[in-house]
Amino acid sequence: MALPFRRSLRSLRTDSHRGAIAGGVVALALLAAWAAWAGLARVPLVETSATARLETIDPVHRVEAPIDGRVVEILVALGDEVAPGDVLVRLESEAQRLELAEAEARRRALEAQLGPLRAELAAASTRIERGASTARGAVSEASARSRAAAAQAELAHDRSRRVAQLAPQGGVSEEQRATASAEAARTASEAEAATLAIQRLRWEHLVQESDARLRVEAVRRELARVEGEIEAASAAATRLARELDRRAITAPVAGRVAHLEPLSAGRFVAAGALLLSLLPEGELVIVAHFEPGRAFGRLRSEQLARMRLDGFPWTRFGMLDARVRRVADEPSDRGVRVELALVDRAAFPAPLEHGLPGRVEVVVEEVSPAELLVRAAGGWLAP
Numbered sequence: 302m303a304l305p306f307r308r309s310l311r312s313l314r315t316d317s318h319r320g321a322i323a324g325g326v327v328a329l330a331l332l333a334a335w336a337a338w339a340g341l342a343r344v345p346l347v348e349t350s351a352t353a354r355l356e357t358i359d360p361v362h363r364v365e366a367p368i369d370g371r372v373v374e375i376l377v378a379l380g381d382e383v384a385p386g387d388v389l390v391r392l393e394s395e396a397q398r399l400e401l402a403e404a405e406a407r408r409r410a411l412e413a414q415l416g417p418l419r420a421e422l423a424a425a426s427t428r429i430e431r432g433a434s435t436a437r438g439a440v441s442e443a444s445a446r447s448r449a450a451a452a453q454a455e456l457a458h459d460r461s462r463r464v465a466q467l468a469p470q471g472g473v474s475e476e477q478r479a480t481a482s483a484e485a486a487r488t489a490s491e492a493e494a495a496t497l498a499i500q501r502l503r504w505e506h507l508v509q510e511s512d513a514r515l516r517v518e519a520v521r522r523e524l525a526r527v528e529g530e531i532e533a534a535s536a537a538a539t540r541l542a543r544e545l546d547r548r549a550i551t552a553p554v555a556g557r558v559a560h561l562e563p564l565s566a567g568r569f570v571a572a573g574a575l576l577l578s579l580l581p582e583g584e585l586v587i588v589a590h591f592e593p594g595r596a597f598g599r600l601r602s603e604q605l606a607r608m609r610l611d612g613f614p615w616t617r618f619g620m621l622d623a624r625v626r627r628v629a630d631e632p633s634d635r636g637v638r639v640e641l642a643l644v645d646r647a648a649f650p651a652p653l654e655h656g657l658p659g660r661v662e663v664v665v666e667e668v669s670p671a672e673l674l675v676r677a678a679g680g681w682l683a684p
Contacts, residue, residue, distance in 0.1 A: 344667065344669065344670055345664045345666075345667050346664070346665055346666050346667070347662040347663060347664050347665065348591060348595045348596070348599060348600065348662070348663050348665050349660065349661065349662050349663075350589035350590055350591050350636075350639070350660070350661045350663075351660050352589065352590045352635065352636070353587055353588065353589035353590075353608060353658065353659050353660060353661040354587070354588060354589075354656060354657060354658040354659065355585050355586070355587060355588075355653060355654070355655060355656065355657045355659075356585070356586060356587075356588045356655055356656070357580060357581055357582070357583045357584070357585060357586075357655050358583050358584045358585070358586050359554070359581040359583045361559060361578050361579065361580055361581075361655075362553055362554055362556065362578065362579040362581065363575055363578055364389060364390075364550060364552070364553070364575075364576050364577050364578065364579060365572075365573050365574060365575055365576060366392070366550070366570045366571065366572055366573065366574045366576055367547045367550070367572060368392070368544070368547055368548070368572050369569070369570070369571055369572050370392030370393055370394075370548060370569070370570060371392060371393040371567060371568065371569050371570075372390060372391075372392060372393075372564050372565065372566055372567065372568045372569075372570060373391045373392060373393050373394075373566060374390070374391040374566065375389075375390055375564050375565075375566070376388055376389055376390065376391070377389050377390075377558050377561070377577070378558065378561070379558055379559075379560075379561045380557060380558060381557070381558045382555075382556070382557050383552040383555065383556065383557075383558065383579065384552065384555050385551075385552055385553065385554055385555055386551050386552065387551060387552045388549050388550070388551050389550050389551060389552055389576070389577065390550045390564065390576055390577075391548065391549055391550070392548040392549075392550070392570070393548070394544075394545050394548040394549075397541050397544050397545050397548065398545065400537075400541050401538055401541040401542060401545065404534050404537040404538040404541060405534075405538050407530075407534045408531055408534035408535055408538060411527050411530050411531045411534060412531060414527050415524070415527060415528070415531075418520060418523055418524045418527060419524065421520050422517060422520045422521060422524060425513055425516050425517045425520060426517060428513050429510060429513045429514060429517065432506065432509050432510055432513060433506070433510065439502050439506075440499060440502050440503060440506075443495065443498045443499045443502055444499055446495045446498070447492065447495030447496050447498070447499055449495075450488065450491040450492035450494070450495040451492040451495070453488040453491065453492070454485070454488035454489040454491065454492040456488070457484045457485040457487070457488040457489070458485045458488075458489065460484070460485065461482045461484065461485035465482070550576065552579060553579070554579060554581050555581060555582065556579040556580050556581040556582060557579070557580045557582070558577055558578075558579060558580075559578045559579065559580035559655070560577055560578035561576075561577045561578075562574075562575060562576055562577060564576065580655055585643060585646065585653055585654075585655065586626065586640050586641060586642055586643070587606075587608055587621070587623050587640070587641040587642075587643065587659075587661060588638065588639070588640055588641075589638075589639050589641065589661040590633075590635040590636035590637065590638055590639070591636050591637045591639055592636055592637070593632045593636065593637050596628065596632075596636070596637035596639065597637065599665045599666075600625060600628050600637075600639055600663060600665065601625065601628060602624075602625050602626065602627070602628070603624055603625060604624065604625040604663055604664060604665060605622070605623075605624060605663075605664045606622075606623045606624065606625060606641050606661055606662060606663040606664065607620040607621065607622060607623065607661070607662050608620060608621040608623060608641075608659045608660065608661045608662075609621075609659050609660045609662075610651075610657055610658075610659040611657075611658045611659050611660070612657060612658075613651045618649065618650055618651050619649070619650070621643060621646075621649055621653075621659075622643070622644040622645060622648075623641040623642060623643050623644055623661075624641060624642050624644060625639060625640075625641050625663060626640045626641055626642045627639070627640045628640075639663075641661065641663075
């Protein structure tokens, strides 16, 4: 019995060494596999924003009251689709309409005076030209008569002088000498009268022309005054028309009424008060806000991202795939604004619309588990 017992002990020792070796090999294999995974595998690092939501690429338009006024009519309801130029809200405008009618009536009355004034101005200018032509003809005629009278006076003066020379010799009678002297005096008086007539015609023409020019200037002043008042009335009408247009508040863009203040007829609104908001139709994007320290230098265009919608559990509906589109250069009160474009909107099984909130994860880089472990250790050891 001693020999079989010794063989059994040797077998037991041999079996125990084989188990230890096998366990060591398995442990080394697992360690090598883990080391290979830690060095070769890639783990995505993400930055997360819990303040993300879907928005249209065109911003929501706030429609505000352009001026103070009282609401007369609300022509839209929440959810209505509107086109550019559609009237949304009307403010009270009766006083402006009356002022506009008055300004237009005044303008028409003033415009009716333009025709007669222009006709009178043209007639006065024509009279000046005709009066100048008539005066030149009259002066020319009077000058001709004056030259004829001067010639007659000179001839009569020569005759009287010759008669006076013959009178002492008895060649002519005293009566003939007196007649010649009287004729010379008469013709001299006629020549002087003709000269004075020329002067009188010239003075009369100057007076008439002066009166006509004064009338022309008066008509021109009246015409300028009427034209100025017409311009003022036209400006007032234009201003009132624009104010009326501002009191009919229209849609600046096409879209849907996304928000409507509790307005009612008769309510007074101040200039700048929000009346409603229009949501334009357009492409949906994801808008998220990140902390500046996690955004600058880490987020950039074309990075992959995913969004989990709060209203649609991701375990049932999945997540929205996206890519970073734009990153703001300056932070706001909410953080750094980041816009992300949807990769395949149609692949999401639920309807998507503006305003849906959610959570966004952006893949900023991929590192090995070993590098990630080193970074974590560095973070723990940092003061």
